[in-house]
Amino acid sequence: MIAGIHRPAVVLVNLSAIKQNIENEKKHLQKGQKIFAVVKANGYGHGAVEVAKTAVKVGVSGFCVAILDEALELRKADIVKPILVLGVVSPEYAPLAAVNDISLTAPNLEWLKEASKYLQKENLKLKIHLAIDSGMGRIGFNEDQEFVEANKLLENNNSFFIEGMFAHFASADSADDTYFKHQVEKFKHMKSLLTVKPKWIHVDNTAASIFDKDIHSDLVRFGIGIYGLNPSSNPTSPDLKASIELKPALSFVSELTHVKTIHKGDGVGYGSTFVADKDTIIGTVPVGYADGWIRKFQGFKVKVGEHYCPIVGRICMDQFMVKMSEKMPVGTKVTLISDNPNDPNNIKAAADYVDTIHYEVACLLSDRLPREYYEE
Secondary structure (H helix, E strand, O other): OOOOOOOOOOEEEEHHHHHHHHHHHHHHHHOOEEEEEEOOOHHHHOHHHHHHHHHHHHHEEEEEOHHHHHHHHHHHHOOOEEEEOOOOOOOOHHHHHHHOOOOEOOOOOHOOOOOOHHHOOOOOEEEEEEEEEOOOOOEEOOOOHHHHHHHHHHHOOOOOOEEEEOOOOOOOOOOOOOOHHHHHHHHHHHHHHHOOOOOEOOOHHHHHHHHHOOOOEEEEEEOOHHHHOOOOOOEEEEOOOOOOOOOOOEEEEEOOEEEEEEEOOEEHHHHEEEOOOOOOOEEEEHHHHHHHOHHHHHEEEEEEEEEEEEOOOOOOOOOOOEEEEEOOOOOOEEEEEEEOOOOOOHHHHHHHHHOOOOOHHHOOOOOOOEEEEEOO
């Protein structure tokens, strides 16, 4: 998808905030811990390459992504630090990862056997991290016998370098740590079965780290915290208090492209879900659900100039309309998402309004929206 550089709509990313969040986490690390910056999903909507380049300057030790193509994008951008693909990559692409010095996740014994065949054909050695399903239910070893067999295979296999072993917590961002403790015990049990020696054993994500969970981890996979957002955020409960200061990095701005007065009985948008009961000033903003600004935002208040105005009518694919209390000129700035956590249109408020989490709101912002970067 091409970015709309000739349209007044842009995602702004404060690289100073990115730096500050990483620096704050570095000060919070346990002795000997390292940071792997998680830049999957285009850096959670912020732009993977620019975020990664900034993270390198602040001294992260490596990166995590979700799919192989994201890792290759970083390599093409001259990012040379270690990169781990957290998701499952088809074994046939193991040689491609090896050639590009990209570490892959080993989710089960069958994957190891298949990847080994491809690597042996090309006489290559691949860095891997053994995934443990300690209770997330996604990918990874969860049966003792299979894990023991995998260790035996790796003891006598020259196709792999065992760089890591890891798991992911399902509820490290919850005040109730019952299930968290269950996962910790399962992970410790699987760790006790190891006969190979990974370079890094890691379970800390942003939540486990900044909420000070009692678990040893060689690495912190620092994800949502990089972007200044609290991982415990959800619409039904207050955020847990983080041990570090988090500064949101993203804002989303546009402009009014059309302003008019409609009259009593006139409708707005598909289905005329808003009908004026009197003369009403309507402004049009050139952003819609194709940009990730989904239809559920109908009724949400965005900042137009210095006024907060509700979105009226259904959000279209490429435009939406706001109801204004006074006439403002075309070109007036519209802030859809503010990077000030105290503003009523901050990203958590936006996520709460559409009954989701801020991760989703940020990741949905499509590539049609240019990303512009600045430092304070």
